[in-house]
Amino acid sequence: MMIPSDRPLLIGVMGWPVMHSRSPLMHNYWLDQQGLAGSYVHLAIKPGGLAAALRALHPLGFAGCNLTIPHKLDAMTIVDEVDDVAQMIGAMSCVVVREDGSLFGTNNDWLGFLGNLKQQTPGWRADGGPIAVIGAGGGSRAVCYGLLREGASEIRLVNRTREKAEAIAEDLGGPIQVLPWEERHDALDGVATVVNVTSQGMVGQPPLDLRLDHLPKSALAADIIYTPLETPFLAAARARGNDTVNGLGMLIHQGPAAWKLWFDITPTVTEELRERMERSIAGD
């Protein structure tokens, strides 16, 4: 075994609310897969409790944790070292407890987004044509960062609140063109990829208001939402013949990057794991 015997095999996800998170299902699958006797647990941490909870990771014997809503921003000012990637994205998704108890934070969401796209659509390339990104929240930052790292030649970024899109373009640099929200339908003209990173289409939210008549049939439509597994946006794209990728894979594919940091092991993303996660989500 590659892991030193004193390396804790306790990991978890800090969030509030968090009990709905499928991360334990996924990471416990990998603990099994690797034959390791450890646990990945839900850590229900209220907003005001984050600093104390993060500092407790070391004494409690945790190797690290993932962060979800509402902690991804606040953690940046608590851990001892924030890497450049998390700085650029402006959010942290993963914390590593070092040997000396200090805390290191990074962001693996962009890797999850790219890893998923590449696995689901093997011929996909970031420089295969213009990419429309709809939305400019935290998810958008990670997606745009990943697309730029992957060599995107043109990103058309549209958001209801234009200033947030402009801030992303300024912070990340590169070939990001901000377009007005009213032009989102036309922005799909000639794109190779379109990504929804708004919250529209999530369970309890109305569908994304986006006409697909300008979207080339050859384009890939991606969503970072996974509840439901197929958003109305993806269903509409699939109905007209476009390839689609849902958001579940983004969650799954950031996992191996976290494992590499925690344990220097890269677990395998299997079809069985994806099916288990899908069944769990569909059962809600």
Ligand code: ATR
């Ligand atoms: P996340 O971190 O998951 O990206 P977020 O930061 O709350 O979540 O961002 C939500 C995104 O959905 C934003 O792009 C938001 O647009 P605004 O920046 O204008 O708020 C977008 N969004 C939310 N409700 C929307 C709506 N009714 N119509 C269009 N976009 C919406």
